[in-house]
Amino acid sequence: MANKRTDEELPPRPAFPIPDFPAPTQPEPYYASYETGVPIAIDLGRSTTRIGLAKETSPNNVFPTVMSRFKDRRVNRMITLVGNDMYLDNVSKSNIRSAFDGPMINNWDVIEKVLDYGFLHCGVSSQGRVDNPIVMNEVLATPLQQRTSMMELLFEAYNVPKLAFGADCLFSYYQNGGSTGLVIGTGHDATHVIPVVEHKPVLSIAKRLDWGGRQATNYLMDFIGLKYPYFPTRLTTFQMEKIKQDYCYVSKDFSEEITHYLDLENLEKNDIVLEVPFTEVVKHQKTEEELQLEAERKREQIKRLHEQARERRLEKLVQKEADFSYFTGLKERMKSMNKREQIDVLRNEGFQDESEMNKHIANLEKSLKKARNEDIGENTSEEPPSFPLLEVPDEQLSEEQMKEKRKQRLMKANYDARMRAKQEKELAKKEAEEAAERDRKWRESDLSGWISDRRERLEKLIQRVKERKRLKEELTDRKSRAAQNRMKNIASLADEDRGAGRRKKTGNVTIDNDPNDTFGANDEDWAVYRAIAREEDDDAEEEVQQEILKIEEELLEYDPNFTVEDTLQRQFDWRNSLIHRFLRGPRNFDPEDQHQQHQIHINVERIRIPEILFQPSIAGVDQAGIVELAEDTLLRRLPGEKGFSGDESTEMMKDVFITGGQSLFQNFQERLDSDLRAVLPVGSPLRVRRAQDPLLDAWRGMAKWSLTDEARHSYVSRQEYAEYGAEYMKENNMGCVRL
Amino acid sequence: MSNIVEVSDRLNAPLPFKPPSYKPAKRRHRFLRQILNDEAKRIQLKQQHAHDPNLVTYQSLSAPPSLRPTKTYCDITGLPTHYKSPHNQLRYYDKECYDIVKHMAPGVDQQYLALRSANVVLK
Numbered sequence: 001m002a003n004k005r006t007d008e009e010l011p012p013r014p015a016f017p018i019p020d021f022p023a024p025t026q027p028e029p030y031y032a033s034y035e036t037g038v039p040i041a042i043d044l045g046r047s048t049t050r051i052g053l054a055k056e057t058s059p060n061n062v063f064p065t066v067m068s069r070f071k072d073r074r075v076n077r078m079i080t081l082v083g084n085d086m087y088l089d090n091v092s093k094s095n096i097r098s099a100f101d102g103p104m105i106n107n108w109d110v111i112e113k114v115l116d117y118g119f120l121h122c123g124v125s126s127q128g129r130v131d132n133p134i135v136m137n138e139v140l141a142t143p144l145q146q147r148t149s150m151m152e153l154l155f156e157a158y159n160v161p162k163l164a165f166g167a168d169c170l171f172s173y174y175q176n177g178g179s180t181g182l183v184i185g186t187g188h189d190a191t192h193v194i195p196v197v198e199h200k201p202v203l204s205i206a207k208r209l210d211w212g213g214r215q216a217t218n219y220l221m222d223f224i225g226l227k228y229p230y231f232p233t234r235l236t237t238f239q240m241e242k243i244k245q246d247y248c249y250v251s252k253d254f255s256e257e258i259t260h261y262l263d264l265e266n267l268e269k270n271d272i273v274l275e276v277p278f279t280e281v282v283k284h285q286k287t288e289e290e291l292q293l294e295a296e297r298k299r300e301q302i303k304r305l306h307e308q309a310r311e312r313r314l315e316k317l318v319q320k321e322a323d324f325s326y327f328t329g330l331k332e333r334m335k336s337m338n339k340r341e342q343i344d345v346l347r348n349e350g351f352q353d354e355s356e357m358n359k360h361i362a363n364l365e366k367s368l369k370k371a372r373n374e375d376i377g378e379n380t381s382e383e384p385p386s387f388p389l390l391e392v393p394d395e396q397l398s399e400e401q402m403k404e405k406r407k408q409r410l411m412k413a414n415y416d417a418r419m420r421a422k423q424e425k426e427l428a429k430k431e432a433e434e435a436a437e438r439d440r441k442w443r444e445s446d447l448s449g450w451i452s453d454r455r456e457r458l459e460k461l462i463q464r465v466k467e468r469k470r471l472k473e474e475l476t477d478r479k480s481r482a483a484q485n486r487m488k489n490i491a492s493l494a495d496e497d498r499g500a501g502r503r504k505k506t507g508n509v510t511i512d513n514d515p516n517d518t519f520g521a522n523d524e525d526w527a528v529y530r531a532i533a534r535e536e537d538d539d540a541e542e543e544v545q546q547e548i549l550k551i552e553e554e555l556l557e558y559d560p561n562f563t564v565e566d567t568l569q570r571q572f573d574w575r576n577s578l579i580h581r582f583l584r585g586p587r588n589f590d591p592e593d594q595h596q597q598h599q600i601h602i603n604v605e606r607i608r609i610p611e612i613l614f615q616p617s618i619a620g621v622d623q624a625g626i627v628e629l630a631e632d633t634l635l636r637r638l639p640g641e642k643g644f645s646g647d648e649s650t651e652m653m654k655d656v657f658i659t660g661g662q663s664l665f666q667n668f669q670e671r672l673d674s675d676l677r678a679v680l681p682v683g684s685p686l687r688v689r690r691a692q693d694p695l696l697d698a699w700r701g702m703a704k705w706s707l708t709d710e711a712r713h714s715y716v717s718r719q720e721y722a723e724y725g726a727e728y729m730k731e732n733n734m735g736c737v738r739l
Numbered sequence: 740m741s742n743i744v745e746v747s748d749r750l751n752a753p754l755p756f757k758p759p760s761y762k763p764a765k766r767r768h769r770f771l772r773q774i775l776n777d778e779a780k781r782i783q784l785k786q787q788h789a790h791d792p793n794l795v796t797y798q799s800l801s802a803p804p805s806l807r808p809t810k811t812y813c814d815i816t817g818l819p820t821h822y823k824s825p826h827n828q829l830r831y832y833d834k835e836c837y838d839i840v841k842h843m844a845p846g847v848d849q850q851y852l853a854l855r856s857a858n859v860v861l862k
Contacts, residue, residue, distance in 0.1 A: 027742065027745075027746045072743075072744070075744055077744070079743060079744065079747040080747050080750055080751055081743060081746060081747060081750075082750065085743070085746050088742055088743050088746070089743045092743075101770050101771040101774075102771040103771075104771050104774045104775075106768060106769050106770060106771070106774070107768065108763075108766045109763070109766065112763065113750070116750060116754055116757075117750055119754075119756055120749070120750065120754060124755075124756045125755065125756070126755075126756055127755055127756070128755075128756070128757070128758045128759065129756060129758065130756045139797070140797075140800060141795045141796055141797045141799075141800055142797060143774050143775065143777070143778035143781075143797055144778065144781060145769075145774060145777060145778065146774070149766075152764075156758075156761060157757060157758075157761050157763070158756065158757065159756075159758055192800075193802075203795045203800075204793050204795055206795075206800060207800060207801070207802040207803075208800040208801055208802060209802045210801070210802075219854065222850070222853075222854055223854060226847070226850055226851060226854075229847075255810070255819065258812075258817065258818060258819060259818065259819060261818070262816065262818065577835060578816065578832065578833060578835050578836070579815075579816070579835050579836065579839065582815075582816045604816060604817040604818070605817070608812075608817045615809075615810065616805070617805065617809040617810070617855075618812060618855065619854065619855055619856070620854070620855030620856030620857055621856070622804045622805075623801070623802040623803065623804060623805065624802050624803060624804065624805040624806070624807075625805065628805055628806070628807060629802055737795050739796075
């Protein structure tokens with residue numbers, strides 16, 4: 001008992017609130033020092049847009065790429081909100097429209113509004129045109145339609161003088177001063193692995209893994225939805241994203257860590273409890289007095305019910321005794337009758353033959369014995385009451401006395417029944433005592449034999465419980481053997497009851513008008529169902545459970561090898577339940593507790609979600625993980641490519657660069673380093689680094705690059721666009737390819 | 740309240756930097772699959788016209804399948820496992836998980852399978 005851990009010893013787990021979007025108090029700020037001619041860099045991300053003039057060090061506006069359009073009832077007008085402003089109002093949140101279908105833009109109206117909003121907040125004041133060169137990101141090797149539409153929009157709706165495109169992760173690499181390295185950009189919709197040699201990306205061997213922050217968030221959302229199917233509130237994508245960002249981390253050694261993740265010690269450290277806000281329903285607290293009164297009333301009721309039941313049982317007992325004595329008397333009398341008379345008597349009583357009657361008598365005797373053992377109220381008075389009138393013949397009695405005599409006869413019967421029951425009980429008690437004594441003697445003389453007997457019995461009982469459970473389970477399956485047997489029984493029973501001479505159905509008989517079908521005309525027909533009813537074994541099960549408990553108690557007392565841990569109850573303890581630990585963490589669960597009803601536990605998910613980048617097969621993505629992609633790029637694709645050798649690869653290992661939202665997961669860098677080291681040749685000069693600011697460096701790189709000479713040669717001007725059309729594009733080192 | 744009306748008005752008023760003559764063309768709402776199909780057709784035509792083995796396209800960038808042996812995990816708890824239920828192909832970690840897998844409400848197993856794109860998709 002010493003090592004029994006109690007719940008009281010463990011402090012409750014702290015529950016963190018599930019974060020929601022912090023509502024901005026002010027509308028998005030406007031930029032004050034706008035100038036024409038200065039490039040505007042736009043990082044139009046799938047989740048977040050960053051926009052600002054290139055002379056600044058940080059984007060002026062960072063906002064989600066969404067629009068919300070709805071009719072405001074209060075002012076009866078259409079309202080259009082973009083970006084952070086959307087959160088100024090509650091109605092707008094339910095009307096969010098995204099511009100994207102997966103990684104592609106499919107709603108250009110939203111994009112136009114977002115750009116309107118962006119330029120407006122940049123303080124663009126030139127008339128009839130946005131008089132600034134534009135540098136914008138695009139999906140690497142985007143479908144032509146996407147680029148054409150974007151160019152159309154920028155040149156025609158905003159009259160921009162010139163523009164250039166590039167991939168955001170390469171801009172980020174540029175910002176972080178890279179020249180030769182392997183760029184791993186984890187975006188909102190996809191993850192790219194791009195080798196860069198001397199500032200030039202080798203796009204012919206770059207690879208894209210279709211897994212990004214959006215997919216990860218959706219995956220987490222679906223997973224949590226299945227984990228807690230009856231959770232009272234629905235968590236929003238925003239909340240899921242926040243949970244992912246705050247609590248997920250990359251495991252340094254996944255296969256090792258995941259194996260022990262649901263162990264109690266680990267959960268103590270790593271299980272996160274999150275609670276959604278809810279309004280607590282306060283239950284009416286009853287006063288001491290009220291409670292007492294209620295309990296009193298209840299006791300009273302129970303007592304009355306008990307008494308009534310006892311009365312009923314006694315009545316039944318008396319009836320049974322009368323029946324029993326009648327039939328035994330009949331049997332005696334029948335001995336002196338001839339065959340014919342015997343048969344007549346039997347027919348009158350409703351028996352087929354004598355054996356049936358004997359069976360009936362035996363049954364009566366059995367049930368009598370059982371009834372006597374039940375509680376029928378003890379006669380408190382020791383002295384037997386007297387029934388004087390019973391001795392007097394009827395003729396001498398008046399009407400009144402006759403009534404009294406009937407009453408006394410009944411009372412005498414009751415009394416006798418009670419006395420007999422008492423005797424029966426005493427006998428049973430004595431027998432039990434003797435058995436206990438024998439048991440004790442056995443135990444004292446042969447402990448090991450006694451223990452093995454008890455253990456055997458316990459084993460048998462447990463086996464029986466299991467067997468019953470299995471049978472119950474099997475019956476739920478229509479095709480199982482048990483269920484088939486049951487159907488057979490039903491069929492044969494039904495056949496038996498109908499009798500053999502039943503005519504075959506003919507003509508158009510349905511279940512409703514079959515003249516041969518007289519089932520139900522007689523009430524006893526329904527007894528068929530009772531005969532085949534699934535075993536109502538609640539009582540029996542209860543009995544078995546009681547017995548198991550009893551034996552376990554005995555074993556606990558006398559068997560030194562039997563501990564609390566071995567008891568059946570202990571084996572069903574929540575600590576031993578993997579599912580409990582997965583769903584409810586390292587504490588017991590109280591389904592009545594309103595707080596616990598509104599809590600979710602994040603444990604395995606914390607490392608499972610980021611792991612998908614390394615093992616996309618977890619989420620059913622049939623692509624290689626980033627380590628395998630990086631390895632192939634470094635060791636096979638690049639040396640195999642024309643014009644490159646192993647030297648470039650070695651050079652590239654020195655600068656493996658990660659950027660983008662998912663690189664913010666804790667341990668990402670360390671894991672990538674150790675996994676790559678495991679597959680690269682011994683002594684490779686591997687160095688993994690992360691962008692200074694994985695979220696904003698892409699924009700900063702754009703801004704910085706837009707002012708360089710290279711950019712000046714890469715811009716496509718409005719004139720060129722008008723002349724050559726949208727397919728005309730100048731390739732640059734930032735990942736813009738001619739399509 | 741007046742705040743959002745103001746913000747919305749400012750965005751929806753005629754913007755000075757937009758040419759007054761500009762009218763947005765009627766745009767077709769295209770889904771991802773359409774966009775990718777169109778692009779594939781365009782690339783095919785282009786390749787027929789003048790073949791370029793090194794052409795970089797959206798499709799060609801897609802990462803190849805993994806050549807490493809895939810590890811399997813329990814669909815319920817996410818723990819590594821090798822067991823698979825014969826009824827509904829769900830992977831499970833132990834007896835307790837199997838109890839859940841066996842008695843799953845109809846449709847839920849498909850939802851679990853959808854998490855790893857192994858669900859049955861009717862077309």
